[in-house]
Amino acid sequence: MTQTLMNHSKGDDIPSGIRDDNWSRLLMQVGQQRNQESFARLFAHFAPLIKGFCLSNPSSSLPGEAADELVQEVMFKVWTKAPSYDASKAAASTWIFTVMRNCRIDMMRRNSRHLVNSADVEVDDIWDEELDHQPFVRLQQSRNEELIQKSFATLPAEQKLALTQVYMQGKSHSEIAEETGLPLGTVKSRVRMGLKKIQASFGKR
Amino acid sequence: MIKHHPDHNMLVEYCAGTLDWALCLGVSTHLHFCNECRSAAANLNSLGGSLLSQCGQEAVGQEVFAGLMSKIQAQEFVVAPVAEQAAHPSITNDRMLAQLPKVVRKLLPKGKALRWQSVGSSLKMARLAAGQDKYEVAFHRICSGGKVAEHDHGGLEVTVVLKGSFSDGDGIYTPGDFLVRQPGEVHRPTAAQNEDCLCFSICEAPVRLTGFLGRLINPFSFRKTRLTRRVARNPCFSAPKFASVRFLTILIQAIGTGIPTHKGIRVAFLPQSCEDIPFYGCLCKQSGQCQRSSGRRCHG
Structure with missing residues (x-):
């Protein structure tokens, strides 16, 4: 009992938890006060991460300049959309991840051979922030992030890899299957198993 | 009560941004109805966020920040007014199209009525412009008590019920329910007696009607x-x-x-x-x- 209590108190003051709150606070300042100094600090922290995230896909071989451009685009969106950021809904890193994902979808879509320009539905209509603002039961988000980070670290290598490929390299399950030569079912079950283990740490589904 | 959800794989692809655009429309529509999946999606976003904060850093030059700040300053002078969207005539005329999820409303033709086409006696469809041509995105409307001809799918078909309800051999589907049909899954939907059923559907390849009559009225x-x-x-x-x-x-x-x-x-x-x-x-x-x-x- 004392052991778990001790672990718990230890978990509470791990630096990552504090750091996350810090970034979220900065992002709130950017949103509400349009504070450029806070924005510069956010940029210094997140821009290299965004670039690293984008360059982690070896097959896309994004030239350095294009990666810089994407970084600029993402951070520009971060600045303009920051007023709608709500720290109680998501940690700064999660929110910036969604902004980055939407930029990436936009970019991939512009290059897609299936693009038809007749519609006015846009990325922000599909991945709609308002959806996240609708009420639903959930644990405190920043706490979730911490748990997710911890449980992700404990996953078997193959599940970790599969999830990394989906998120960081931006590949669909079938693309992963094609590239790795694994059956689609195997890819799917690795992703599913990984998610199951992570989600087991914060509730059902 | 929503019983049918996109599976974890589809949801993770949606949150990671690797799912096909048209299917994302379906998932987003489902999320509009479904608390449970919204919560799951929030957690999947958090996973993305934690992967972002863990990933290796790549140095970004000072000039990138300088360029960004000048872009921001240039933009500050232009205050873009948020234009209120005028109501589409197709919404105001039709009770079935009231209170659609925002993402679906965006797909309605601007300033024009939807073009409904009859497909057999009990089914109507209206195609929607979804900004891509890989999938056919459309409304399907089954009249109350109507039976749709038995059909098979040449490719993936995703259906989200928007209004009313329908049933087939596998169950009853109510608003928000998210159905995925794979090629080879033959079914015969029947709408509930009390009202018309409006569905949002995304089809990868032409649907094949399998019955004899079905071949005469193949809708696609x-x-x-x-x-x-x-x-x-x-x-x-x-x-x-x-x-x-x-x-x-x-x-x-x-x-x-x-x-x-x-x-x-x-x-x-x-x-x-x-x-x-x-x-x-x-x-x-x-x-x-x-x-x-x-x-x-x-x-x-």
């Missing part, structure tokens, strides 16, 4: 539909007794696809009317029902 091949209707209207073909139902279905397939077919008959072109079907007389002789002659000879 309009060239074939018009033709087959003409065939069906013709007194010769609508005669009650066919020598062979199978023969007619082969004939219709042959007309639609222009492939070499039954008994060496080849369809070299797509006929403009029944009179143009080269083996018209031939079929009638075989079925023994023909009262008229087209004056053309059978090529076979």
Whole structure:
């Protein structure tokens, strides 16, 4: 009992938890006060991460300049959309991840051979922030992030890899299957198993 | 109560941004209805966020920040007013289209009414412009108590119920329910008696109607539909007794696809009317029902 209590108190003051709150606070300042100094600090922290995230896909071989451009685009969106950021809904890193994902979808879509320009539905209509603002039961988000980070670290290598490929390299399950030569079912079950283990740490589904 | 959800794989692809655009429309529509999946999606976003904060850093030059700040300053002077979207006439005229999820509303034609096309007696469809051509995105509307012809799927079909409810052999589906049909899953939806059922559907490849009548009204091949209707209207073909139902279905397939077919008959072109079907007389002789002659000879 004392052991778990001790672990718990230890978990509470791990630096990552504090750091996350810090970034979220900065992002709130950017949103509400349009504070450029806070924005510069956010940029210094997140821009290299965004670039690293984008360059982690070896097959896309994004030239350095294009990666810089994407970084600029993402951070520009971060600045303009920051007023709608709500720290109680998501940690700064999660929110910036969604902004980055939407930029990436936009970019991939512009290059897609299936693009038809007749519609006015846009990325922000599909991945709609308002959806996240609708009420639903959930644990405190920043706490979730911490748990997710911890449980992700404990996953078997193959599940970790599969999830990394989906998120960081931006590949669909079938693309992963094609590239790795694994059956689609195997890819799917690795992703599913990984998610199951992570989600087991914060509730059902 | 929503019972049918996108699976974890689809949801993770949606949150990671690797799912096909049209399918994302379906998932987003489902999220509008479903608390549980919204919560799951929030957690999947958090996973993305934690992967972002863990990933290796790549140095970004100072000039990138400087460029960004000048871009921001230039933009500050232009205050873009948020234009309120005018109501679409198709929304105001139709009770079924009131209170649609925002993402679906975006797909309605601007300033125009939706073009509904009848597909059989109980089903109507209206195509939606979804900004891509890989999937066919459409509304399907089944009239209350109506049965849709039994059909199969050439590719993935995703359906999200928007209003009303329908059922098939596997269950009852109510607003928000998210159904995925794989090729080979034949089903026959029936709408509830009390009201029409409106569905949002995303089809990868033409749906194949499997029943005999279904072949006549296959909704996703309009060239074939018009033709087959003409065939069906013709007194010769609508005669009650066919020598062979199978023969007619082969004939219709042959007309639609222009492939070499039954008994060496080849369809070299797509006929403009029944009179143009080269083996018209031939079929009638075989079925023994023909009262008229087209004056053309059978090529076979």
